[in-house]
Amino acid sequence: MKQINILLLLVIMVFIFSSCESILPKAPDSSDTIAEPIEGLTPHQLAFFMEGDELFAKIFTPDEGLVPIFIQNACEGCHVGDGKGHPFNKLTRFGKYDEDGNFDYMLDQGGPQLQHRSINNYLPEVLPENATHFSDRIAPIVIGMGLLASVDDQTLLDLVELQNNEMDGITGKVNYVLPNDFFLSEDIHIDSSGYYIGRFGKKASKVTLLDQVVFALKQDIGLTSDFDTEDPINYVIASNTSDGVPDPEVGSDVVNRLVFYMRTLKSPSRRNETDQSVIDGEQIFKDMGCVKCHVQTLTTASSEIEALSNKVFHPYTDLLLHDMGMSLNDNYREGNAKGGEWRTPPLWGLGLADDSQGGIGYYLHDGRATSLEQAIEMHGGEAAGVIVNYNNLSDEEKGKLYAFLMSL
């Protein structure tokens, strides 16, 4: 009897262990996750992607240069799961107009961005008293960046021309910015007397992903790199009060892997694409004219990464700046983007946004809208005409529109 009991127990154990795989937690449906590589990467490219993924999630420590001041200690801290950020990591840029009417980013007082957190006995930065203009932003979703980076400048200029010809009040424009000294012009870029078209950031102030990543390392995490070796300084203490970690705190190896990761993160697959309400919603979206700015389809130029070369994709953005009216005007200038001007954000991943924002969707540049309805109603300026169409929708039609947006 005893032996039988023990045997039984052993059999049960063997059974449990052999069924390991089937009881263990399953992977979420791949259309519900966004941290995936684009299809068609070679094994070597995949290895780079994985290393970049790890660096994107890496928590930087005070010994590695997180000090003296920072906003978050990891890219993922703000771009949670590569998705949209939460207002608790909102960043603030500041500046003022000087006597000649030129916008001053107050670099000598810690501008353009506030690092309000500090660790290891450093003091957090505070907004300078004479700063008069501010811009608050939450982190955007960072998937599909490689596709956006591979669209050529001519496509954007063509869209500007198209919009201007239509005389419906929608007049997108490009932001011409002076690139950094490490900028290398590629075939897709058009030189305009030393200025280039910006496409990253909420006011399209960064020309390349490299630009964006170097800026993020320094201004968001407080890390110097091979491309920018000066620590952010808290001028309340004094100039020359950088941290005690030798610079550069990260090498070009880290920067390049992060850029590669950004380039090769896939845009999410859509969900419920074939539902009738989603199909109807898409038609409503088009009919109302939302697609004039949230352009459905773009095509990449040829790229050295095969998976990004000559690809047709659906970001729902024109990458252009639009004046969005008084209520979205933060009076903060970046390049030739004025206070009310914002780059149309891609709408891909919109339906997954709240998965990375703690269950509540926070929309628009500073997360001020907590529903799609609010986000759309706050459109003004160039979008005013389209919003009249939106306001004329029945509740049912609005429901279909949201179903479509949530399927992206």
Added chain:
Amino acid sequence: MNKIIASILIMCISVGSVLSQESESIYKRPFIDFGKTAVGGYLEANSNYFSEDGVSEGFSMEMRRFNIFLFSKISKRVKFLSELEFEHGTEEIALETAQLDFEFSPFLNFRAGIILPEIGLVNSNHDSPKWEIIDRPLSSTSIIPSTLSEVGFGLFGNLNSGNQFINYHLYATNGLQDGIILNEEGRTHIASGKSLKSFEEDNNGRLMYNAKISVKNNNFGEIGFSYYGGVYNTFALEGEVVSEERSLDLYAIDFVLPFGKGVLQGEMVNALIDVPSDIVEIYSSQQKGGFVDLVYPLYKKEMFGYQNSVINACVRYENLDYNMGTFKSTGTEIGDEVTAVVAGLSFRPTDGTIFRANYRHHLTTDILGNAPAIMGGFQVGFATYF
């Protein structure tokens, strides 16, 4: 309820006969028979198979711990005990205990050396063969940083009357250090406050204090209240004050209660951590957590010729909130929580040897409270005193 209070009161007042050092949990190890000198230890090895959200690293085996004890009874009332731990082979070697106990009276003993602060249920009672579940409770490793061993000294003693006991410990130690926030986790992580440097000198010249009182009744079981805390940061450099003093306070309640033929045991801990206000949402200022274990004998007979062998079933429930409070910007709750359930079977051919098989299931919520990551896995292994 009245009965319990009354019995605690009776216990406190009627100090009758007294116990000796030998009732200390740290001496409840099979190799010690209170002869002159004894060498012993324990060994623990496991194999694991875990999967998180469908991604598994596959099977792995580990030689988790090999600990050697050396005990010496210097005289009838002076004792020495040490414990040298080898974790994962020789990856980490630590002198976990090296203490001298000197008895003035059973109620008043002096202890000094490398000691194990008395906080919660596990720290001074952490030997693997004593536990039915392979992994230590999360509250005892990530909030109470077990095994915490520190240079320190203090007093301990026992009182008893009939079948009630009171046991107390009062220690002063160098204490945990800056790593509580200056760490690789990028958040408040009390266990990272341990530092090998603290065996040499304190980082801030302020001791940490530890006190525990436990009350035991042979019918009702045992309940303990403990505190550990003090200033953890280096607030002065060469005497110049460069920062505010920041302190850590840990409060814990633990219990071991009879439950039919089995045992119900657990702990709850609340940690208050003084953190600079500008980083407080990322680096939490309050953590709490706890666990409950139920261990129940299923089968207690001679098996394979082992006379007192037992098969136990066990379940553990644990819940931890590593970051309490709400976000200033949105008023919503800060996440960073873990809920875990463990179920298992164990076979003890003899008291000091255990074979264990566990299934573990964790739900881990990130700081924003997004849908939890789900981790599950099996562990099998053994642990034995020698």
